């Protein structure tokens with residue numbers, strides 16, 4: 001397993017489209033045959049409510065905010081496959 005991605009499906013992120021993001025993520029990973037390389041774990045709150053859908057990509061520890069379904073293809077291609085996080089979408093988490 002190369003990448004472990006945590007996607008928040010907590011109440012606020014769900015209101016902001018996390019379920020649609022999850023569906024897009026599963027579809028894109030399936031299309032690219034990446035299910036054996038990318039583990040997706042759902043979590044209930046990443047403490048960054050209001051910027052959702054939020055997700056974190058490990059081992060890099062890169063956070064993405066506003067990760068709507070339309071952005072998933074780009075995140076998978078450029079970051080998970082290409083290895084370069086998308087700086088314009090990166091979220092700096094606040095305490």
Ligand code: FES
Nearest residue numbers: 008010013046048
């Ligand atoms: S519900 Fe997603 S960060 Fe809180």
